Amino acid sequence: MGIGKKIVLLTILVVVFLFVFFFTLMGAQKDLKFTILYDNYVYKEGTKADWGFSCLVEGPEKTILFDTGTKPAILLHNIEEMNVDLNKIDAVVISHNHGDHTGGLLTVLKINPRVSVYLPVSFASKYEQKVDKDKTRVIAVNESMKICKDVYSTGEMGTGIKEQSLILDTSKGLVIVTGCSHQGIVNILKKAKEVLDKDIYMVFGGFHLMRHSDEEVKDIIKIFKEMGVQKCGATHCTGDRQIELFKKAYGDNYVPIGTGNILKIDLK
Numbered sequence: 001m002g003i004g005k006k007i008v009l010l011t012i013l014v015v016v017f018l019f020v021f022f023f024t025l026m027g028a029q030k031d032l033k034f035t036i037l038y039d040n041y042v043y044k045e046g047t048k049a050d051w052g053f054s055c056l057v058e059g060p061e062k063t064i065l066f067d068t069g070t071k072p073a074i075l076l077h078n079i080e081e082m083n084v085d086l087n088k089i090d091a092v093v094i095s096h097n098h099g100d101h102t103g104g105l106l107t108v109l110k111i112n113p114r115v116s117v118y119l120p121v122s123f124a125s126k127y128e129q130k131v132d133k134d135k136t137r138v139i140a141v142n143e144s145m146k147i148c149k150d151v152y153s154t155g156e157m158g159t160g161i162k163e164q165s166l167i168l169d170t171s172k173g174l175v176i177v178t179g180c181s182h183q184g185i186v187n188i189l190k191k192a193k194e195v196l197d198k199d200i201y202m203v204f205g206g207f208h209l210m211r212h213s214d215e216e217v218k219d220i221i222k223i224f225k226e227m228g229v230q231k232c233g234a235t236h237c238t239g240d241r242q243i244e245l246f247k248k249a250y251g252d253n254y255v256p257i258g259t260g261n262i263l264k265i266d267l268k
Protein backbone atom coordinates (compact mmCIF):
# COMPACT_ATOMS: atom_id res chain seq x y z
CA MET A 1 0.00 0.00 0.00
CA GLY A 2 1.38 3.37 -0.98
CA ILE A 3 1.85 6.16 1.50
CA GLY A 4 -1.01 8.14 -0.09
CA LYS A 5 -3.47 5.29 0.40
CA LYS A 6 -2.30 4.87 4.01
CA ILE A 7 -2.97 8.54 4.74
CA VAL A 8 -6.45 8.31 3.20
CA LEU A 9 -7.25 5.19 5.23
CA LEU A 10 -5.98 6.78 8.44
CA THR A 11 -8.01 9.93 7.80
CA ILE A 12 -11.17 7.86 7.27
CA LEU A 13 -10.51 5.95 10.51
CA VAL A 14 -10.01 9.15 12.49
CA VAL A 15 -13.20 10.70 11.06
CA VAL A 16 -15.24 7.55 11.86
CA PHE A 17 -13.82 7.47 15.39
CA LEU A 18 -14.66 11.14 15.97
CA PHE A 19 -18.23 10.62 14.70
CA VAL A 20 -18.79 7.61 16.99
CA PHE A 21 -17.24 9.45 19.94
CA PHE A 22 -19.32 12.59 19.30
CA PHE A 23 -22.64 10.77 18.93
CA THR A 24 -22.02 8.58 22.00
CA LEU A 25 -21.39 11.75 23.96
CA MET A 26 -24.51 13.41 22.56
CA GLY A 27 -26.73 10.47 23.40
CA ALA A 28 -25.34 9.86 26.89
CA GLN A 29 -27.47 10.96 29.81
CA LYS A 30 -25.90 12.97 32.57
CA ASP A 31 -26.01 11.31 35.99
CA LEU A 32 -29.10 12.17 38.00
CA LYS A 33 -28.89 13.83 41.37
CA PHE A 34 -31.82 14.30 43.75
CA THR A 35 -31.39 16.43 46.87
CA ILE A 36 -34.11 16.20 49.52
CA LEU A 37 -34.69 19.73 50.78
CA TYR A 38 -37.84 19.26 52.85
CA ASP A 39 -39.18 16.16 54.51
CA ASN A 40 -40.72 14.81 57.73
CA TYR A 41 -37.47 13.00 58.52
CA VAL A 42 -33.87 14.16 58.96
CA TYR A 43 -31.18 12.33 57.01
CA LYS A 44 -28.16 14.63 57.29
CA GLU A 45 -27.19 16.33 60.51
CA GLY A 46 -27.60 20.10 60.34
CA THR A 47 -30.70 20.00 58.15
CA LYS A 48 -34.16 20.41 59.66
CA ALA A 49 -37.18 18.16 59.30
CA ASP A 50 -40.78 19.31 59.20
CA TRP A 51 -44.04 18.04 57.74
CA GLY A 52 -43.78 18.62 53.98
CA PHE A 53 -41.77 17.68 50.91
CA SER A 54 -39.32 19.26 48.47
CA CYS A 55 -36.73 17.72 46.19
CA LEU A 56 -34.20 19.25 43.79
CA VAL A 57 -33.60 17.38 40.53
CA GLU A 58 -30.27 17.95 38.75
CA GLY A 59 -28.90 16.25 35.67
CA PRO A 60 -31.57 16.73 32.99
CA GLU A 61 -31.28 19.75 30.69
CA LYS A 62 -33.44 21.66 33.18
CA THR A 63 -32.74 21.86 36.91
CA ILE A 64 -36.08 21.31 38.59
CA LEU A 65 -37.39 22.01 42.08
CA PHE A 66 -40.21 19.58 42.82
CA ASP A 67 -42.46 20.95 45.61
CA THR A 68 -41.42 23.59 48.12
CA GLY A 69 -42.27 22.32 51.63
CA THR A 70 -44.29 24.14 54.28
CA LYS A 71 -42.25 26.83 56.05
CA PRO A 72 -40.01 29.07 53.89
CA ALA A 73 -37.50 29.52 56.75
CA ILE A 74 -36.92 25.75 57.04
CA LEU A 75 -36.70 25.35 53.26
CA LEU A 76 -34.12 28.16 53.05
CA HIS A 77 -32.16 26.69 55.97
CA ASN A 78 -31.89 23.32 54.24
CA ILE A 79 -31.09 24.98 50.89
CA GLU A 80 -28.18 26.81 52.52
CA GLU A 81 -27.05 23.72 54.42
CA MET A 82 -26.97 21.75 51.14
CA ASN A 83 -25.22 24.56 49.20
CA VAL A 84 -28.06 24.74 46.70
CA ASP A 85 -28.17 27.84 44.48
CA LEU A 86 -31.80 28.71 43.72
CA ASN A 87 -30.63 30.83 40.79
CA LYS A 88 -29.65 27.65 38.98
CA ILE A 89 -33.24 26.38 38.99
CA ASP A 90 -35.00 26.52 35.60
CA ALA A 91 -38.36 25.09 36.60
CA VAL A 92 -40.54 24.50 39.65
CA VAL A 93 -43.07 21.67 39.60
CA ILE A 94 -45.75 21.67 42.30
CA SER A 95 -47.47 18.35 42.91
CA HIS A 96 -50.68 19.65 44.45
CA ASN A 97 -52.36 22.52 46.22
CA HIS A 98 -51.55 21.67 49.84
CA GLY A 99 -49.54 24.00 52.06
CA ASP A 100 -46.92 21.34 52.82
CA HIS A 101 -45.94 21.40 49.12
CA THR A 102 -46.68 25.01 48.10
CA GLY A 103 -45.44 26.76 51.30
CA GLY A 104 -42.09 27.92 49.92
CA LEU A 105 -43.16 28.65 46.32
CA LEU A 106 -43.51 32.44 46.52
CA THR A 107 -40.27 32.72 48.55
CA VAL A 108 -38.42 30.71 45.89
CA LEU A 109 -39.92 32.93 43.15
CA LYS A 110 -38.85 36.06 45.04
CA ILE A 111 -35.23 34.83 44.98
CA ASN A 112 -35.37 33.49 41.42
CA PRO A 113 -38.40 34.62 39.39
CA ARG A 114 -36.89 33.54 36.06
CA VAL A 115 -38.38 30.07 36.10
CA SER A 116 -41.25 28.14 34.58
CA VAL A 117 -43.75 26.94 37.19
CA TYR A 118 -45.74 23.81 36.38
CA LEU A 119 -48.98 23.71 38.36
CA PRO A 120 -51.93 21.31 38.14
CA VAL A 121 -54.55 23.10 36.02
CA SER A 122 -57.11 23.04 38.85
CA PHE A 123 -55.23 25.68 40.85
CA ALA A 124 -52.82 27.27 38.38
CA SER A 125 -54.86 30.51 38.25
CA LYS A 126 -54.44 30.95 42.03
CA TYR A 127 -50.72 31.57 41.51
CA GLU A 128 -50.87 33.17 38.08
CA GLN A 129 -51.98 36.41 39.71
CA LYS A 130 -49.28 36.28 42.38
CA VAL A 131 -46.21 35.84 40.17
CA ASP A 132 -44.21 38.48 38.30
CA LYS A 133 -45.64 37.88 34.82
CA ASP A 134 -42.68 39.53 33.08
CA LYS A 135 -40.29 36.97 34.52
CA THR A 136 -42.19 33.89 35.66
CA ARG A 137 -44.02 31.61 33.27
CA VAL A 138 -46.91 29.65 34.76
CA ILE A 139 -47.80 26.45 32.93
CA ALA A 140 -51.13 24.83 33.78
CA VAL A 141 -50.71 21.06 33.55
CA ASN A 142 -53.74 19.08 32.48
CA GLU A 143 -52.77 15.98 30.50
CA SER A 144 -49.39 14.30 30.89
CA MET A 145 -46.71 16.45 29.29
CA LYS A 146 -43.00 16.77 28.59
CA ILE A 147 -41.19 19.29 30.78
CA CYS A 148 -37.81 18.91 29.07
CA LYS A 149 -35.75 16.13 27.52
CA ASP A 150 -36.36 12.92 29.53
CA VAL A 151 -38.60 14.64 32.13
CA TYR A 152 -42.39 14.38 32.15
CA SER A 153 -45.41 15.16 34.33
CA THR A 154 -48.03 12.45 34.81
CA GLY A 155 -50.54 15.23 34.24
CA GLU A 156 -53.19 16.20 36.76
CA MET A 157 -54.65 13.04 38.27
CA GLY A 158 -57.25 12.19 40.91
CA THR A 159 -60.91 12.82 41.48
CA GLY A 160 -60.71 14.51 44.88
CA ILE A 161 -57.41 16.26 45.47
CA LYS A 162 -55.76 16.80 42.09
CA GLU A 163 -52.09 15.97 41.89
CA GLN A 164 -49.24 15.49 39.41
CA SER A 165 -46.05 13.45 39.81
CA LEU A 166 -42.68 13.68 38.06
CA ILE A 167 -41.38 10.99 35.69
CA LEU A 168 -37.75 10.79 34.58
CA ASP A 169 -36.91 8.61 31.62
CA THR A 170 -33.45 7.12 32.26
CA SER A 171 -31.34 4.37 30.70
CA LYS A 172 -31.99 2.33 33.90
CA GLY A 173 -35.76 2.73 33.63
CA LEU A 174 -38.28 5.25 34.89
CA VAL A 175 -37.68 7.22 38.08
CA ILE A 176 -40.87 8.59 39.63
CA VAL A 177 -41.01 11.34 42.27
CA THR A 178 -44.28 11.79 44.17
CA GLY A 179 -45.58 14.56 46.42
CA CYS A 180 -48.38 13.13 48.57
CA SER A 181 -49.82 10.51 46.17
CA HIS A 182 -53.40 11.54 46.95
CA GLN A 183 -54.29 10.08 43.55
CA GLY A 184 -53.03 6.67 44.75
CA ILE A 185 -49.44 5.44 44.47
CA VAL A 186 -50.41 2.44 42.32
CA ASN A 187 -52.39 4.72 40.00
CA ILE A 188 -49.28 6.88 39.60
CA LEU A 189 -47.12 3.88 38.65
CA LYS A 190 -49.74 2.73 36.12
CA LYS A 191 -49.98 6.24 34.68
CA ALA A 192 -46.19 6.51 34.35
CA LYS A 193 -46.13 3.24 32.40
CA GLU A 194 -49.00 4.51 30.26
CA VAL A 195 -47.09 7.71 29.47
CA LEU A 196 -43.72 6.09 28.69
CA ASP A 197 -44.24 2.30 28.51
CA LYS A 198 -40.93 1.41 30.19
CA ASP A 199 -39.84 -0.50 33.28
CA ILE A 200 -39.84 1.38 36.57
CA TYR A 201 -36.41 1.65 38.14
CA MET A 202 -37.26 3.69 41.21
CA VAL A 203 -40.10 5.55 42.92
CA PHE A 204 -39.78 7.80 45.95
CA GLY A 205 -41.69 10.50 47.83
CA GLY A 206 -44.85 10.61 49.92
CA PHE A 207 -47.09 7.57 49.35
CA HIS A 208 -49.93 8.71 51.67
CA LEU A 209 -50.67 5.36 53.28
CA MET A 210 -50.90 6.31 56.97
CA ARG A 211 -54.50 5.20 57.22
CA HIS A 212 -53.81 1.89 55.45
CA SER A 213 -53.61 -1.38 57.37
CA ASP A 214 -50.50 -3.57 57.21
CA GLU A 215 -52.37 -5.97 54.94
CA GLU A 216 -53.33 -3.18 52.55
CA VAL A 217 -49.74 -1.88 52.44
CA LYS A 218 -48.42 -5.40 51.82
CA ASP A 219 -50.85 -5.72 48.91
CA ILE A 220 -49.51 -2.47 47.48
CA ILE A 221 -45.91 -3.68 47.89
CA LYS A 222 -46.91 -6.87 46.05
CA ILE A 223 -48.20 -4.76 43.15
CA PHE A 224 -44.93 -2.75 43.22
CA LYS A 225 -42.98 -5.99 42.79
CA GLU A 226 -45.36 -7.35 40.14
CA MET A 227 -44.93 -4.10 38.23
CA GLY A 228 -41.15 -4.55 38.44
CA VAL A 229 -40.32 -1.54 40.64
CA GLN A 230 -36.65 -2.13 41.44
CA LYS A 231 -36.03 0.45 44.17
CA CYS A 232 -38.26 2.55 46.36
CA GLY A 233 -38.14 5.15 49.09
CA ALA A 234 -41.28 5.92 51.09
CA THR A 235 -41.38 9.12 53.12
CA HIS A 236 -43.30 12.27 54.11
CA CYS A 237 -46.98 11.27 54.50
CA THR A 238 -46.48 7.51 54.05
CA GLY A 239 -46.71 6.73 57.80
CA ASP A 240 -43.98 5.33 60.10
CA ARG A 241 -45.35 1.78 60.33
CA GLN A 242 -46.00 1.74 56.58
CA ILE A 243 -42.45 2.97 55.80
CA GLU A 244 -41.09 0.05 57.86
CA LEU A 245 -43.03 -2.39 55.67
CA PHE A 246 -41.47 -0.95 52.49
CA LYS A 247 -38.02 -1.07 54.14
CA LYS A 248 -38.46 -4.71 55.08
CA ALA A 249 -39.83 -5.74 51.69
CA TYR A 250 -37.16 -3.93 49.65
CA GLY A 251 -34.10 -4.65 51.84
CA ASP A 252 -30.95 -3.42 50.10
CA ASN A 253 -33.07 -1.88 47.37
CA TYR A 254 -34.86 0.37 49.84
CA VAL A 255 -33.73 4.00 49.55
CA PRO A 256 -33.99 5.90 52.85
CA ILE A 257 -35.29 9.42 52.35
CA GLY A 258 -34.85 12.46 54.60
CA THR A 259 -33.68 16.08 54.56
CA GLY A 260 -30.14 16.47 53.25
CA ASN A 261 -30.17 13.13 51.51
CA ILE A 262 -28.59 13.09 48.04
CA LEU A 263 -29.65 10.27 45.73
CA LYS A 264 -27.32 9.78 42.80
CA ILE A 265 -28.18 7.64 39.82
CA ASP A 266 -25.19 6.77 37.68
CA LEU A 267 -26.28 6.62 34.05
CA LYS A 268 -22.95 6.06 32.31
Ligand SMILES: [Zn+2]
Nearest residue numbers: 096098180182
Ligand atom coordinates in the same frame (compact mmCIF):
# COMPACT_ATOMS: atom_id res chain seq x y z
ZN1 LIG B 1 -51.46 16.68 50.33
Ligand SMILES: [Zn+2]
Nearest residue numbers: 100179180237
Ligand atom coordinates in the same frame (compact mmCIF):
# COMPACT_ATOMS: atom_id res chain seq x y z
ZN1 LIG C 1 -47.99 16.28 51.68
